[in-house]
Amino acid sequence: MARALIHMPADARSGEIIEIRALIAHPMETGFRPGNAGGILPRDIIRNFVCKYNGVQVFAAELHPAMSANPYIAFHTRATESGTLEFTWTGDNGLAQTETARLTIAS
Amino acid sequence: MTSAHAIAAVIGTALAASAAAQTDTRKSGVDYMSPATQAMQRDDTQNPAMLWVAGGEALWRTPAGASSKSCASCHNDAKHSMKGVATRFPRFSKGAGKVITLGEQINICRTGAMKAQPFKVESEDLLSLETYIAMQSRGQPMNPPNDKETAASAARGQKLFTTRMGQINLSCAQCHDANAGKRLAGAPIPQGHANAYPIYRLEWQGMGSLQRRLRNCMSGVRAEVPQYGAQDLIDLEAWLALRAKGMPLETPGVRP
Numbered sequence: 538m539a540r541a542l543i544h545m546p547a548d549a550r551s552g553e554i555i556e557i558r559a560l561i562a563h564p565m566e567t568g569f570r571p572g573n574a575g576g577i578l579p580r581d582i583i584r585n586f587v588c589k590y591n592g593v594q595v596f597a598a599e600l601h602p603a604m605s606a607n608p609y610i611a612f613h614t615r616a617t618e619s620g621t622l623e624f625t626w627t628g629d630n631g632l633a634q635t636e637t638a639r640l641t642i643a644s
Numbered sequence: 645m646t647s648a649h650a651i652a653a654v655i656g657t658a659l660a661a662s663a664a665a666q667t668d669t670r671k672s673g674v675d676y677m678s679p680a681t682q683a684m685q686r687d688d689t690q691n692p693a694m695l696w697v698a699g700g701e702a703l704w705r706t707p708a709g710a711s712s713k714s715c716a717s718c719h720n721d722a723k724h725s726m727k728g729v730a731t732r733f734p735r736f737s738k739g740a741g742k743v744i745t746l747g748e749q750i751n752i753c754r755t756g757a758m759k760a761q762p763f764k765v766e767s768e769d770l771l772s773l774e775t776y777i778a779m780q781s782r783g784q785p786m787n788p789p790n791d792k793e794t795a796a797s798a799a800r801g802q803k804l805f806t807t808r809m810g811q812i813n814l815s816c817a818q819c820h821d822a823n824a825g826k827r828l829a830g831a832p833i834p835q836g837h838a839n840a841y842p843i844y845r846l847e848w849q850g851m852g853s854l855q856r857r858l859r860n861c862m863s864g865v866r867a868e869v870p871q872y873g874a875q876d877l878i879d880l881e882a883w884l885a886l887r888a889k890g891m892p893l894e895t896p897g898v899r900p
Contacts, residue, residue, distance in 0.1 A: 540699055542689075542694055542695060542698060544689035558689050560694070560695060561695075562695040562699075564849075565849075605849060606849035606850065607692045607850075609690065
């Protein structure tokens with residue numbers, strides 16, 4: 538499983554806008570580069586990234602071959618209720634990785 | 645005291661102060677980078693090298709080999725035990741009978757105390773563990789040892805640094821001493837201080853060791869590139885450590 542790092546606050550006030558940073562180790566092989574053996578290296582990229590907040594999608598992105606290895610995605614969302622954020626990367630070669638993080642709303 | 649004496653004393657103090665401020669003109673490589681690259685290095689939540697640090701931290705606690713020991717079995721918490729360690733490499737190892745790098749020391753532990761297979765040079769695992777260990781010394785001044793063997797290695801490295809090589813017939817010093825701050829094609833030429841290795845290089849899309857960087861420069865001037873672990877590369881590393889003595893370690897660095 539690829540290594541992934543999620544950076545976001547563990548708690549927030551209700552209604553506060555929080556920043557979430559997600560980084561994953563992935564080669565993002567474009568499918569256009571020649572390998573050492575002379576042939577073209579098969580494409581191996583992440584196709585999709587989705588963030589769900591208590592089951593509701595709050596952010597999604599499509600990724601393409603021109604994106605760098607180890608893609609870093611930063612976005613904002615509004616903290617509404619305590620719960621779990623679920624981050625899923627899917628892509629070539631059956632990649633499907635999910636990480637979760639807890640967010641607590643200070644009462 | 646006459647007024648002339650007083651003025652002379654004031655000038656003397658001012659000269660001494662400006663001399664102290666001028667003695668160190670060294671600049672870290674990060675100072676030559678674009679603001680975006682600098683931000684990537686300075687903010688751990690943006691720095692892609694932290695993926696390797698996370699991998700290294702896991703390896704630190706993973707038992708390996710016939711001994712079933714991990715790094716932590718002997719060295720406990722790296723945050724304390726490894727603090728400052730990376731600032732003192734390359735150094736002479738009595739056991740190995742030669743000057744070694746931090747990467748070689750990791751493999752000496754693996755084949756010795758851990759009875760495990762050594763990591764391959766420039767492998768993901770070796771770079772991860774090396775980055776994790778080096779990061780524990782972040783902010784500490786480079787402090788290369790001055791034993792006889794390490795000093796001799798650094799002296800050989802200094803000679804190599806100023807020796808022209810390759811079809812382009814350039815020495816390291818001609819770029820990194822004489823022309824630092826200018827540009828080579830589109831890229832800035834830094835002073836070449838080795839105080840942030842292993843680095844995440846955007847062009848590599850991954851981590852690389854100082855020896856990878858040195859080999860890169862050598863193939864750039866179309867010189868014969870030494871194998872990883874070659875004496876010439878270790879000597880150059882020893883000289884670069886001495887050249888950067890006192891500068892704070894920045895591992896994990898980010899470079900374009």
